[in-house]
Amino acid sequence: MGRKKRVAAPEDRKIIALQMDATFFFERAVRSLDRYRYDKAIKYFRRACDYEPENPVNHCNLAGILSEVGKYNESNQILQKIVDEVDPSMTECYFYMANNFANMEDFEAAEKAIIHYLEHDEEGQFLQESEEMMEFLSCELEHPAEPATIKSREGLFEHDKARSLLEQGQFGEAVKQLKKLIKKYPDFLAARNNLALAYYYMGHFAKAMETIHQVLEQEEGNLHALCNLAIFYQHLGEKEKLGRLTGLLRKTYPYHQEHVFKLATTMGILGEHEAAYLLFRRILKSGACGAEGDPCLYHYLAVACANTDRYAEAERHWRETAKLDPKSEVPAFYLNLMEKRRTMAPPERSYLSYHYHLPFEEQFRAIGQSAVEDPLPDKIRKDPLVRSSFFWALRHGDLETKLQVIQAFGLIGDQEVTEALLEFLLDPEENDYLKRLAMFVLRHIGWTEPFRVVMDKEVLTADPRPYAPALPEWEESWSGVLRLAFASMNKRFDLVQQHDLETLWIEYLSRVHPKKPRLQKPEGWAAALEYLTAKMHRRAVTYEEMAVRYQISPNTIRTCVKHIDDACKLREKMNAIFSGPPTDESEPSQ
The missing domain is CATH 1.10.472.10 (Cyclin-like)
Incomplete structure (x- = not known):
């Protein structure tokens, strides 16, 4: 009597253990950042580093937040540890250290760090910012400071030319330029990344995968390569590999705005729309690189809003897109689509593309309306994303789609199209009727040499005049x-x-x-x-x-x-x- 009785726990009570790993703490750190709780974000990023000390991304995330709250010296200690112990190839850490030293007004240390960055970084992602900092440091130190070499400028002119060809949709010519550049500079990873993209746009998936793995063999943490690889996995249906890689990308908190943008577009394409929304919003709020005047960024953010059911916000961003780019048909198309969705009950669930052009089906509708016109409107003929869709569809579409693409190629009629159609003639798996149509289109755009073509599984040399194998001669x-x-x-x-x-x-x-x-x-x-x-x-x-x-x-x-x-x-x-x-x-x- 007088003793306290212990209450027995119900037999059906279940205890769920939290999985305390780097991902757990990373997610809490990001959530804290969204709420501007930097103290908690720092604490959680530290714990993520404890659980995955070999992962340089965790350390970079921590260094970035420490820099944002003014703890520059501690940020530099972590950045130095990355290049000394974790991943010496992350030369961008020297650029971050230079910024920290400059903020501490240790201009000599900043100069030393920025020169090291310029002399050793191959990609040059901070080249413009580095040159601006060098100019600033020269004024502060009252003497000119020049690096012995700028490693990222090796082959830079050729790379810019190839990248311009890629942006114009001249994929075949871009491949030729990039292959020459890589032969001359085997360690030029940006060129390899763009070569992989060129192959991908042309529908050469095996070559694209081989090239992207070459990048990752040299630098396993290359964010551009990882993002491209994830998109390749998605197209190839490699669900298990895609799942693992997407998990890694979810844990990535990029330091530089270019990386934020690359990751945001990639997450959107992968269907990670909430992550894409947060990243695009982060870019817009930062105001970096003229973000507030970029109609493409407003479109991307609007798409992410629509894909996460934030329809009112999506419409607001598309209206801003229309103000910034009044000649574009894109914002009006999607605003009209939003109006239709509001009248549907229940709303139709279909995810929108992040590309800043009309959907592929709308492009084909425009081609159908222009099918008898010559030339095709420039907005279709010169748009690299439309062109890449055509090259992809010629290799991987159904028969009706390939028929439309070959006809569209007849209206484009440039060297890139000619090379694609000549290659199409030699594919033993393609339909013979489509090949005869391709030869007709090639003659229509000015081809006068004999064709090499696989017909009925045999390689033939066909007369450049109308294809008439049953006739011994053509008059x-x-x-x-x-x-x-x-x-x-x-x-x-x-x-x-x-x-x-x-x-x-x-x-x-x-x-x-x-x-x-x-x-x-x-x-x-x-x-x-x-x-x-x-x-x-x-x-x-x-x-x-x-x-x-x-x-x-x-x-x-x-x-x-x-x-x-x-x-x-x-x-x-x-x-x-x-x-x-x-x-x-x-x-x-x-």
Whole structure:
């Protein structure tokens, strides 16, 4: 009596243990930063370093926060430890140390650190800032200070030229420039990163992966390479590898704004929209590099908002995008999309692309509207992201998409397109009809040399004139008929329809061989071919209309149509396809 009884714990009580690891403390540090609790962020970043002392990212995160709160000396001690003990290749630490020394007004130490950075850093990501600091230090120390060499400037001109080609969508030429540069400077990692991207944009995934692994073999923590690799894994469906790499990127807290931007866009592409939202917002709030006047950044942030259901904020950012870039169609398109989403019940869940251009489907719709125009509008023809989509689709799209891409290439018609189509002809897995269309497009844009093409699994050398393997020779007068037809069809029929007309003419000539058609009136044959092509594509047309266009009698056209139809059984085929005669009621009976 008088004793206290101990209450027994319920048998069904479950105890969940917290997993105390570097990720746990990193996430709390980032959460504290978002709340401006720097004291807690520092404490949690220290714990992350304790759990993963070999990870330089943890140490850099801690050094960055210490610098932000004015603890420059302690920040430098950590940065020095990184290059001495953890990862000597992280030369950017010397740039960070120079900033800390400058803030402490130890200008001689700052000069020493910035010179070391310039002489040893290969990528030059802080080159402009370093040059500005050198100028400042020269004034403070009252003597000029020049590094013996600037390592990142080795091959810099060639790299800038290659990067410009990449930004213009000239991927093949960029590959040539970057390969030369890497041969000359094997340790030029920025060039290798851009070469990997060029391969990726062209659809050469195996080469892209090989190149990005070459970067990571030299510098395993290269953020640009890791971000690119994650995107490659996503396209290749490597879910397990992607999961591990995405986990690593989630724990990364970049110090420099360029790295923040790279990570933000990567996380968005990977579907990590909340992370992308926080990173893009961080860039905008920092005001770095003219962020507040960059329409692309507002678009990226708006997309991240939309993808995390922050629709009101998304609309606000797209309206700002429209103010900064009034000529762009992009903000208006997405504002209209947001308006549609508001009226849906329940809202449709589909994630938006972060690229600052209209969605790929909208680009193809524009191509369809411009299919008979020459040239294609510059906003489509010169947009590198659109061009990369075309190159990717030519290799990995379905048959209908490849058909559209080949037609679009006919409207672009530059050297890059020519090389892509010539390479397409040699792919044994591609459809033979698409290859014949590709040869037609190549001739259309000016190719005059024999083709090397794989047809029916055999490598052939094809005549640059119309592809007619069943005919032992090709007569110039037959090409004259095609020229008349194409001249009439220009800007009214697209390239696929023109190709179908040529195919029909070749089929007719092959079927009547060795007999040759009488060509006293080639206009009649050209008109007949256009008439039948229009019928094949369900376009309304009459003999009288053709007669006016070709300045020839309707009966002559009718006679030529009959000859072609008798040989090719075209009406019979169309009746089977369309389940009805293709004739117009307005035509006289035959």
